[in-house]
Amino acid sequence: MFSEKKKAAQPEFWIATDQVVSPAQSGFYSKLEETLESFGFAAKVRALCAPAYDKSGVGRPGIDPVVYLKMIMVGFLKTCPVNGPLRLAAAIRCRFGRFLNTN
Numbered sequence: 001m002f003s004e005k006k007k008a009a010q011p012e013f014w015i016a017t018d019q020v021v022s023p024a025q026s027g028f029y030s031k032l033e034e035t036l037e038s039f040g041f042a043a044k045v046r047a048l049c050a051p052a053y054d055k056s057g058v059g060r061p062g063i064d065p066v067v068y069l070k071m072i073m074v075g076f077l078k079t080c081p082v083n084g085p086l087r088l089a090a091a092i093r094c095r096f097g098r099f100l101n102t103n
Contacts, residue, residue: 042066045066
């Protein structure tokens with residue numbers, strides 16, 4: 001009358017981060033990153049911004065100034081507003097994440 005239901009095998013839900021495929025970076029952002037590196041953008045920005053960062057270790061750490069300026073660049077190029085919405089857009093769009101060095 002009643003038969004036992006056979007359970008279907010469920011595939012694994014989680015995958016390891018090393019198995020996640022990262023999308024190819026846009027040619028434009030690769031070239032922009034290469035250009036910025038050619039004149040030492042990161043070192044110059046960190047040196048200019050160092051006096052403004054608190055060294056006491058109290059409180060929440062600030063956003064890396066290089067990442068912040070790159071976020072502003074992406075916002076300018078993509079006509080996005082700055083701050084919260086731009087951080088969300090950067091998190092959603094992985095190719096910007098690679099350019100911003102947040103991955």
